[in-house]
Amino acid sequence: MTLSANWSYPTDIRFGAGRIAELGECCKEAGITRPLLVTDRGLASLPITQDTLDLMEKAGLGRAMFSEVDPNPTEINMEAGRKVFLDGNHDGVIAFGGGSGLDLGKLLAFMAGQTRPVWDFEDIGDWWKRADADAIAPIIAVPTTAGTGSEVGRASVIVNSQSHVKKIIFHPRILPSIVISDPELTVGMPPFITAGTGMDAFIHCFEAFCSPNFHPMSQGIALEGMRLVKENLPRVYADAADIEARGQMLVAAAMGAVAFQKGLGATHAVSHSVGAIYNTHHA
Numbered sequence: 446m447t448l449s450a451n452w453s454y455p456t457d458i459r460f461g462a463g464r465i466a467e468l469g470e471c472c473k474e475a476g477i478t479r480p481l482l483v484t485d486r487g488l489a490s491l492p493i494t495q496d497t498l499d500l501m502e503k504a505g506l507g508r509a510m511f512s513e514v515d516p517n518p519t520e521i522n523m524e525a526g527r528k529v530f531l532d533g534n535h536d537g538v539i540a541f542g543g544g545s546g547l548d549l550g551k552l553l554a555f556m557a558g559q560t561r562p563v564w565d566f567e568d569i570g571d572w573w574k575r576a577d578a579d580a581i582a583p584i585i586a587v588p589t590t591a592g593t594g595s596e597v598g599r600a601s602v603i604v605n606s607q608s609h610v611k612k613i614i615f616h617p618r619i620l621p622s623i624v625i626s627d628p629e630l631t632v633g634m635p636p637f638i639t640a641g642t643g644m645d646a647f648i649h650c651f652e653a654f655c656s657p658n659f660h661p662m663s664q665g666i667a668l669e670g671m672r673l674v675k676e677n678l679p680r681v682y683a684d685a686a687d688i689e690a691r692g693q694m695l696v697a698a699a700m701g702a703v704a705f706q707k708g709l710g711a712t713h714a715v716s717h718s719v720g721a722i723y724n725t726h727h728a
Contacts, residue, residue, distance in 0.1 A: 446628065446688040455597055455703055460626040460695070462688055465497060465587065468539070468625060469504025475583040475622045477537030480506055481530050483550030484541040485514040493589065493630050497541060509533055511553075514542075517720050518549040519606040520563055526553045530582075537583045540621065543642065544593035547586055548601040551619050554582040555601070568600060568615035576616050586621035589630045591681075591694035592642025594649060594702025596624045604721050611721040626699065628691035636682055641726050643678040643694055647671060648712050649701030656708030663707035670700035 449461030459467055472480055480501065488494050489512035498508040511526045530538070530553050540550025556563055558580025565575055586596035595601070600615040634642070650670035653663055674697045680690035719725055 446692060448689065448692055456620050456622065456624060458597070458624040458626055458699070460692070462627060462629050462692065464625055465627045465630060466500065468497065468500045468585070468587075469506065471585050471623045471625060472504065472506055472537065472539075475537060475585055477583055477585070478506065479533070479535045480509070480537045480539045480585070481533060481535040481553070482508075482510045482539040482541050483514065483526060483553055484510065484512050484546040485516070485543070486512050488512070488542050488546065488589065491633065493633065494541065497539075497587070501539075509535065514545050514549050515724070516545050516726070517604045517611070517724050518545050518552075519604045521606050522549055523552055523556060523563060523603060527556055530557050535582070537585070539585045539587060540596070541587045541589065543588070543590035544595050544602075547588060547593065547595035548603070551584055551586070551595070551621065552601040552603060552614060554584045555614070555616060555619050557582050563603065563614060564605070564612065566614050566616060568613040573616045578616070578618055581616070581618045584619070584621040585623045585625065587625045587627070587630065588695065588698070590634060590638065590642040591631055591691070591698040592645035594646065594698040594700070596621060596626070596702075597699045598702050602717075609721050611717040624699075626695050628688050628695055631691050631695065632685055632688070634685070636685070639681055639685070640678070642698070643674060643681070646694065646698040646701045647674040647678070649705050649709070650674065650697070652710040652712060653701070653704035653707045655710060658708045660707035663704045666700050667704035667707070670697045670704060673697035673700070
């Protein structure tokens with residue numbers, strides 16, 4: 446794969462095969478000296494995660510990891526991770542994985558220095574202004590699936606373990622400072638995860654495109670995102686090692702998450718309810 450680029454929309458994105466090697470440099474740029482890598486249980490022992498911990502250690506950043514993350518993260522996961530973050534005197538988060546790892550990693554960085562309960566920052570009106578913005582730790586996001594696009598989002602989804610309702614926690618500074626979008630990290634996804642996450646990216650774009658809200662930029666991004674999924678999802682499903690198509694799917698996932706600023710629809714309304722109760726795969 447020859448495609449490689451640096452983008453600053455909507456945040457700094459380092460896109461290209463092998464760019465996970467720049468993790469140490471990214472931490473330095475973000476001002477992180479003691480990162481906590483946050484991922485899910487399934488990824489914790491895989492080679493891509495262990496290789497990333499090796500990169501951290503080689504850069505003098507340690508190899509601290511928190512992986513007690515459910516497929517649909519809850520406040521119980523968040524509180525456990527917050528304790529690890531504070532006890533380890535960490536100063537930043539590397540959110541690593543699919544939607545669950547990315548969302549919880551972002552939320553840990555957000556909640557680490559807050560004194561109010563997480564539910565006080567639900568995406569309702571201007572509740573985000575209740576947060577102490579100066580207490581939010583910097584975030585580097587590293588997606589390993591091409592679906593949610595959470596790496597370019599300003600919110601995290603978390604399930605209330607008591608009510609079994611999914612809540613969206615929003616703050617502009619939940620948006621990661623730097624994203625490493627490396628298609629080589631997605632090669633190991635099994636076909637059903639490739640398909641499921643790819644359809645999630647498509648639905649983000651599709652629902653945004655269909656939303657009646659006025660947002661011409663998102664409208665155009667959604668249309669291009671759908672085209673990329675249409676052309677590349679069958680390729681990566683058929684050939685897991687198609688790096689170019691894997692890269693295009695990462696692009697489409699990020700575009701979907703940018704596009705749905707315009708709005709989402711019934712598919713996500715149903716998915717949020719079913720996922721919160723039955724712990725189903727989001728896509």
